[in-house]
Amino acid sequence: VARAGRESERSSAPTIRDVATAAQVSRQTVSNVLNAPERVHPRTRERVLVAVERLGYHPHRGARNLKARASRLLGYRVPPTDAGGSNPVLDRFLHGLSDASRRAGYHVLLFTPDPDEDEIEAYDHLGRTTTVDGFVLSGVGYGDERIPFLLDRGVPFVAFGRSDVDRRYPWVDVDGAAGVATAVRHLVERGHRRVAYVGWPAGSMAGDQRHRGYREGLAAAGLEHRLDLEARVVDETRAAAEATSGLLGHDLPPTAVVTSSDVIAAGVIEAGRARGLRIGHELAVVGFDDAPVASYLSPPLTTLRQPLEEVGRRILELFTRELAGDRDDPGGVLVRPDLVVRESA
Amino acid sequence: VARAGRESERSSAPTIRDVATAAQVSRQTVSNVLNAPERVHPRTRERVLVAVERLGYHPHRGARNLKARASRLLGYRVPPTDAGGSNPVLDRFLHGLSDASRRAGYHVLLFTPDPDEDEIEAYDHLGRTTTVDGFVLSGVGYGDERIPFLLDRGVPFVAFGRSDVDRRYPWVDVDGAAGVATAVRHLVERGHRRVAYVGWPAGSMAGDQRHRGYREGLAAAGLEHRLDLEARVVDETRAAAEATSGLLGHDLPPTAVVTSSDVIAAGVIEAGRARGLRIGHELAVVGFDDAPVASYLSPPLTTLRQPLEEVGRRILELFTRELAGDRDDPGGVLVRPDLVVRESA
Numbered sequence A, B: 001v002a003r004a005g006r007e008s009e010r011s012s013a014p015t016i017r018d019v020a021t022a023a024q025v026s027r028q029t030v031s032n033v034l035n036a037p038e039r040v041h042p043r044t045r046e047r048v049l050v051a052v053e054r055l056g057y058h059p060h061r062g063a064r065n066l067k068a069r070a071s072r073l074l075g076y077r078v079p080p081t082d083a084g085g086s087n088p089v090l091d092r093f094l095h096g097l098s099d100a101s102r103r104a105g106y107h108v109l110l111f112t113p114d115p116d117e118d119e120i121e122a123y124d125h126l127g128r129t130t131t132v133d134g135f136v137l138s139g140v141g142y143g144d145e146r147i148p149f150l151l152d153r154g155v156p157f158v159a160f161g162r163s164d165v166d167r168r169y170p171w172v173d174v175d176g177a178a179g180v181a182t183a184v185r186h187l188v189e190r191g192h193r194r195v196a197y198v199g200w201p202a203g204s205m206a207g208d209q210r211h212r213g214y215r216e217g218l219a220a221a222g223l224e225h226r227l228d229l230e231a232r233v234v235d236e237t238r239a240a241a242e243a244t245s246g247l248l249g250h251d252l253p254p255t256a257v258v259t260s261s262d263v264i265a266a267g268v269i270e271a272g273r274a275r276g277l278r279i280g281h282e283l284a285v286v287g288f289d290d291a292p293v294a295s296y297l298s299p300p301l302t303t304l305r306q307p308l309e310e311v312g313r314r315i316l317e318l319f320t321r322e323l324a325g326d327r328d329d330p331g332g333v334l335v336r337p338d339l340v341v342r343e344s345a
Helices: A002-012 A016-023 A027-035 A042-055 A061-067 A090-103 A119-128 A146-152 A176-189 A205-220 A237-248 A262-274 A292-296 A308-323 B002-012 B016-023 B027-035 B042-055 B061-067 B090-103 B119-128 B146-152 B176-189 B205-220 B237-248 B262-274 B292-296 B308-323
Strands: A073-077 A107-111 A134-137 A157-160 A171-174 A195-199 A230-232 A256-259 A284-289 A302-305 A332-335 A338-340 B073-077 B107-111 B134-137 B157-160 B171-174 B195-199 B230-232 B256-259 B284-289 B302-305 B332-335 B338-340
Touching (some): A073 A119, A090 B107, A119 A134, A119 A146, A157 A308, A171 A176, A171 A308, A176 A195, A176 A205, A176 A256, A176 A302, A176 A338, A230 A237, A237 A256, A237 A262, A256 A262, A262 A292, A292 B292, B016 B027, B027 B042, B073 B090, B090 B308, B119 B146, B134 B308, B146 B157, B171 B308, B176 B205, B176 B256, B176 B284, B176 B302, B176 B338, B195 B262, B230 B237, B256 B262, B262 B284
Parallel strands (some): A073 A107, A171 A332, A195 A230, A284 A302, B073 B107, B134 B157, B157 B171
Antiparallel strands (some): A302 A338
C-alpha cells in the first residue's frame, strides 16, 4: 500500500528527484538551476528546464526561501480557548516545538486569525507575505481543508495529527490506538476482565483511533467487545460522570475504565466515588493526555502521556525536509504515548 | 510617591522630551535628527546632538527599528513546563497576547533559551540580532534580573507582573490583592465569619499580593486576622490538602477558605470532602486563576478569573508607547480579576 501510494504521488506531483533523473543531473544541479542559474552551464541549464517544464515540476516556495529570503519562522495558530479543554497540553506542545525549533535554527511565530477573516485566509495571507517559511497545523481531523489548501499553493507545512484527505502530506501523530491498547493490557495484567470504555463520540479522528485501541486491546487479551460496557460522550466531566453511572449500574459492572481523555477520566472517578467505590482499588481508571489535571485528581490519575518533546523534534525534522524540497515521500511519523502509572490504576 | 518616582526617573534616564526641551525643538525634530538627519538643518542638527550628548540620552533601539528595520515581532519566552502548574492559564494568555498583537500589527515570536545558555543571555542574543522589536516578560517577581538588564541595554519590553526592582518600567498586572479581597467580601456577605487562607509561602510577589488581599478583605469586613486560620503551602494539591486538614481540626474550624490558586483550592476541596463536609454548603472554597482544572473539579470551583484578553491589550498598548520612545512615564496598569461564581462558594 505504501508503495502504491508513493507511485501515485509520483505521477501526480513530480519531485526534484524526478527532474534530476529525467535531465540526467544531480539534485544539487536542479536546485542550482532554480536558485543560482549562473552557476550552471547553459546547456545543462536548458536540459533541466526542459525536464521541469515537461514534468510540470513546481519547486516549493519555501525551498526557494531557504536560499533567498528565508524568515526562519514557523507559523502556528494558537487554538481558540473556547473550544473547552481541546488543548489540555498546549504548554508542553509549545515548549517542545519551540525547543526543537531553536535547535533547527527556527522560531515559532504565533498567530490568531482576524475574526473577520476566514481562518484559512489567515494561512494564505501569512504564507503569501512570507512572514513565515511554513506552518505547523494542530487540531487536524477528518476533511481538514487546510491540507489541500496549503498543498495546492506549495506552502510547506507539517500536520500534528492525521486527516483522511486523499493526498500525501507530512504529519506527526501520537498513536492513540497503541496507547489505549497498552492501557487495556495493563489492566488485564492486573486481573481485570470487565474493562469499560468511556470516550468521545464517533466522528473525531483522535477519538476513533483511541476507540480502536480499546477494541484491539480487548481482542489481544481474548476479551469480548461488549457494547454495554461502552459509552460515548463529549469531552466534559459531567457528561462522563453521568454515562459512567449508567455503566456502573449493570448487574456485572466494569471493574476498570479506559477513556479518551483526562477530563473524561475525572468524570469517571467522580461517578465511581459517588457509588462509594475506592478508586484504584474497586474501580481502576486510566486517562489520556497527562494534562495538568491528571496529577491534581484524587487519587492521581494513571494516564497516557503524549510525548510532546519528541513530537516537536519530529515536526522539525519533517519541516526541514519539506523546505529542502525532498518530497517524494512526505511521510508520517507515529509516536507512542507512555503509560504513566499513578494511583488510579 | 508616584511623583517622586517619576522625578527620579527623569533625572536618571532622559527622554526624547528632555532633549527636545533642552534643544528648543519639537520631539519630531529630535526624532528626525536620530533617524533621518538629512531632513534637518545642520545648525539645528548640531544643537540637538549637543543636547543628546549633554543629557546622555539613548534612544531605544526599538524606536529606531520602528523606522528603519522593525521586525514587528514581540519575543516571548515559553515558560518551562517543569515548574509544575506555574502556568495554568498559558493558553488564554497566549491567545490574548496574539490577538492583541495582530490588532497592533505584531506577531508573537516564541523562544526557549538554549540549555547551555544563561536565560538572560537569550534575551540579549535575540535583542542584539534584532529578530524581535522587544519582549513581553512573564513570571516577573522579586529582584527580577531581566528588568535592569533590558533597561540598561535600551531593549523595549513590557512586564506581565510587577517586581520590586528600583527602576521604572512598563508593566501590566492582575490585581491579586483586590481579587482575594473581593472573594472574602463575597463569603462574608453569605454569612461566613471564619474565613481561612491557604496560599503560597511568603516571598513570591503574586503570593504576597494575594495574601495582602486576604488581610484587607478581613479588615474591610471588620473581622480579626487570626494566624491560626492561615496556612502557607507550595502550589500542590497534596500539600494544600494536608494543611487544610490541620485548619479543619480546630475547635472552631473555618467555614470558608480563600486560596492563592485553583491547584491549592483542589487540595482544600479534597481535605473538606475527606472530613465528610459538603463542599459549597458546609465548606465554601474560592480559587484563583480560573484554570481549566476549575471547571473539572467537583463541585465546579468559584474562582478569580484572570482577565487575560485585557492583559494582552494593555501589554500591546504599553509596548507601542515604548517603541515610540514615549517613556517619561513608563507606567503600570493594574487589571482586576473577575469573581466567577460556581458551586464551591
